[in-house]
Amino acid sequence: DIQMTQSPASLSASLEEIVTITCQASQDIGNYLSWYQQKLGKSPQLLIHSATSLADGVPSRFSGSRSGTQYSLKINRLQVEDTGIYYCLQHYSAPWTFGGGTKLELK
Amino acid sequence: EVQLVESGGGLVQPGRSLKLSCAASGFTFSNYYMAWVRQAPKKGLEWVATISTSGSRTYYPDSVKGRFTISRDNAKSSLYLQMNSLKSEDTATYYCARHRKTAYYFDYWGQGVMVTVSS
Numbered sequence: 001d002i003q004m005t006q007s008p009a010s011l012s013a014s015l016e017e018i019v020t021i022t023c024q025a026s027q028d029i030g031n032y033l034s035w036y037q038q039k040l041g042k043s044p045q046l047l048i049h050s051a052t053s054l055a056d057g058v059p060s061r062f063s064g065s066r067s068g069t070q071y072s073l074k075i076n077r078l079q080v081e082d083t084g085i086y087y088c089l090q091h092y093s094a095p096w097t098f099g100g101g102t103k104l105e106l107k
Numbered sequence: 108e109v110q111l112v113e114s115g116g117g118l119v120q121p122g123r124s125l126k127l128s129c130a131a132s133g134f135t136f137s138n139y140y141m142a143w144v145r146q147a148p149k150k151g152l153e154w155v156a157t158i159s160t161s162g163s164r165t166y167y168p169d170s171v172k173g174r175f176t177i178s179r180d181n182a183k184s185s186l187y188l189q190m191n192s193l194k195s196e197d198t199a200t201y202y203c204a205r206h207r208k209t210a211y212y213f214d215y216w217g218q219g220v221m222v223t224v225s226s
Contacts, residue, residue, distance in 0.1 A: 034212040043216040087152055091212040095168040096154040
């Protein structure tokens with residue numbers, strides 16, 4: 001099974017700050033990596049797919065990048081509504097596996 | 108508008124069975140792979156099952172293989188999850204999710220349904 005190691009587990013940042021979350025895949029998964037945001041009590045929402053493609057309706061301050069088997073989600077100019085838990089997902093092969101999540105709070 | 112609405116959750120004793128349903132609308136259901144993903148209380152996300160468009164192929168992680176069965180009725184635009192021999196560790200919110208064509212990430216999710224396994 002492909003393991004996804006996500007870091008940090010939690011993060012506290014200020015408004016307008018730049019935030020970066022990373023996921024390390026245990027093997028090559030190409031661009032088969034997506035990012036999700038989950039707000040308290042809600043279902044996950046797709047932010048980024050195929051490592052770098054912004055999902056429909058997602059603000060442009062969100063972006064994804066890849067360097068080898070390391071993937072990053074960057075949030076430019078953090079907003080209040082960006083708080084929540086973020087997950088990466090590898091969709092290269094079954095079993096589909098998620099990172100452990102990053103809880104993002106406002107400082 | 109794509110909508111996925113789960114139902115069938117509740118409290119069930121260990122060892123018993125439960126069947127979840129997901130009613131889909133706003134897209135051509137028969138054209139998409141579908142999945143169930145769960146989240147234990149205050150824990151992360153875990154993929155539970157996937158089914159192909161026709162239902163001929165199904166996929167499970169080892170944690171539920173042999174106990175859970177995913178199925179679909181394309182005529183009713185409905186997805187199901189039959190859960191047998193339930194354990195306390197199956198306690199979670201279960202989400203119905205749509206796989207994006209070709210790339211197979213989850214592009215739409217339902218609101219979730221809670222399953223509690225306890226005596």
